[in-house]
């Protein structure tokens with residue numbers, strides 16, 4: 001793994017995943033601890049406050065019913081003048097002079113520290129044996145009639161201590177969570193991603209030219225094995241394509257060289273023999289014909305290559321296979337008649353799809369061309385029919401294509417009857433297949449008993 | 463006619479210019495898109511022949527600029543790209559015709575001829591095409607020769623109409639495929655020849671003077687016997 005500064009580290013998926021999960025987990029933990037806090041300390045706090053509130057109310061009622069003397073007695077009863085008691089009472093006059101209670105004097109409270117409802121909090125020094133401790137008291141102050149003031153409080157030091165402990169535990173837990181989350185996240189992430197790294201490494205090596213290398217498969221059958229399998233399948237396909245390209249290039253050089261050789265021969269002979277006007281004309285005419293043939297092969301190859309690489313483009317439109325077939329059949333009708341082949345059309349089934357009209361028309365034309373070419377002269381019968389799918393079938397009653405050859409005839413330059421000679425360059429079916437692949441369709445070659453039934457199936461119109 | 467040739471390959475440009483001069487045309491030759499554009503903007507030409515791929519400014523951009531400037535001179539685009547939608551792109555950019563390299567010179571001549579001479583019978587409301595003894599009624603879709611009706615299939619009618627609108631001019635097989643069938647590709651077998659020979663059977667058979675002639679190495683021509 002490359003390490004170049006914090007930016008590069010952050011860019012690794014392992015780090016980002018670890019950070020993300022730590023963050024998520026911390027948030028969850030925070031929510032949980034908050035709930036615990038509200039459910040424990042919060043409840044105790046509220047209970048204390050409620051008790052103090054009830055106490056104040058009871059004492060003020062005592063004052064209302066029994067006057068000052070009753071109140072003083074009640075306070076004295078409850079506080080027992082014990083400076084160490086948890087409960088704190090103090091009753092003062094309007095001039096803050098102590099009347100009763102277990103507090104020596106009115107506490108010093110920072111101005112503004114009292115809540116509007118009269119809640120205050122102040123420290124009290126308590127002697128516990130030899131020690132003097134500062135303990136925090138929470139109290140409620142209540143103004144009685146005639147200027148008397150009542151303070152009822154409770155030692156809240158234990159609660160505060162609990163709260164302090166709680167928060168220190170929270171902080172340690174939080175730190176621990178983050179640390180553990182990051183470390184384990186990083187560790188796990190690195191372990192998992194190390195396998196991705198291996199795929200990437202293999203990819204880099206392959207890109208560097210080592211085409212026969214493959215991504216290692218662990219055999220566990222997990223997602224990474226699926227990734228490796230997919231990558232390996234892709235590499236197999238690339239290798240096959242490369243192989244195909246090599247073969248095609250060889251055939252191209254071979255098939256284009258043939259007409260060029262003839263051109264060369266024609267021209268050279270014409271020069272050498274010093275042909276007279278008419279003969280020279282004829283030789284050059286033949287040479288031109290061969291050149292046209294070479295150019296035709298190159299154009300056909302370009303079209304195939306383009307269709308093979310093609311995707312839906314601006315030239316795509318809604319097309320009706322029935323109409324394409326009808327037009328093409330009409331173009332070939334005179335040829336059929338000339339060869340004594342009956343051409344039957346059954347285009348009643350609509351066959352709407354989307355695609356490049358010119359390429360689809362050329363594909364259909366190639367199929368019809370073949371059917372007419374290979375159907376027996378004089379007794380030939382060719383049927384063109386649309387079907388569901390949408391699909392289009394061109395069948396003839398010629399020799400057909402043997403099952404074992406049905407895959408290879410769609411390769412470039414493959415001609416089964418090459419030995420018999422005749423017209424053709426073996427590129428017709430290659431174009432059909434390429435055009436269909438480009439359109440997401442298929443070409444199926446079947447036995448028409450006798451003859452060939454070629455069916456093209458395209459995706460239905462969306 | 464005065465022609466402007468914009469082609470970066472010097473050999474091709476030279477061969478184009480000398481061939482067209484032999485045909486009696488005057489030719490100005492430029493090798494870059496910008497030179498070609500300023501020449502086209504500065505001089506009145508009858509036709510512009512422009513290569514699609516040019517240094518500085520490509521052919522289609524030149525055409526687009528010309529059209530944006532309001533120039534209506536016909537433009538023929540030459541291209542080494544033979545793809546179906548390239549032709550469409552070329553025409554969409556405002557050019558009038560598109561020819562793929564390498565091309566037959568006769569094909570080029572036929573197309574120049576087609577571009578610079580107004581297509582016959584283009585006027586709105588015209589219902590009759592006449593070439594010598596041959597008459598085509600566009601409303602009733604009937605053809606007669608010397609008053610004698612010739613029964614034609616719909617496609618044959620369209621082929622004949624195409625010829626009659628270009629009477630006296632060479633029509634190539636690709637022009638027919640593009641103009642009558644709307645096909646931008648070459649069918650493998652020479653189907654056009656069969657169509658033409660059938661049409662010829664119908665309009666010339668039994669008459670002394672043939673009207674539909676084969677032009678060797680180029681295509682066909684429909685012309686009054688004279």
Ligand SMILES: Nc1ncnc2c1ncn2[C@@H]1O[C@H](COP(=O)(O)OP(=O)(O)O)[C@@H](O)[C@H]1O
Nearest residue numbers: 370374400415416417424425426427428429452
């Ligand atoms: N309808 C058919 N009947 C019999 N054989 C056929 C038919 N169509 C194609 N083939 C065989 O498949 C080969 C490849 O066809 P194609 O690619 O069109 O090339 P081409 O027609 O130029 O020979 C042909 O040479 C022929 O042997």
Ligand SMILES: [Mg+2]
Nearest residue numbers: 370424428429
């Ligand atoms: Mg074929």
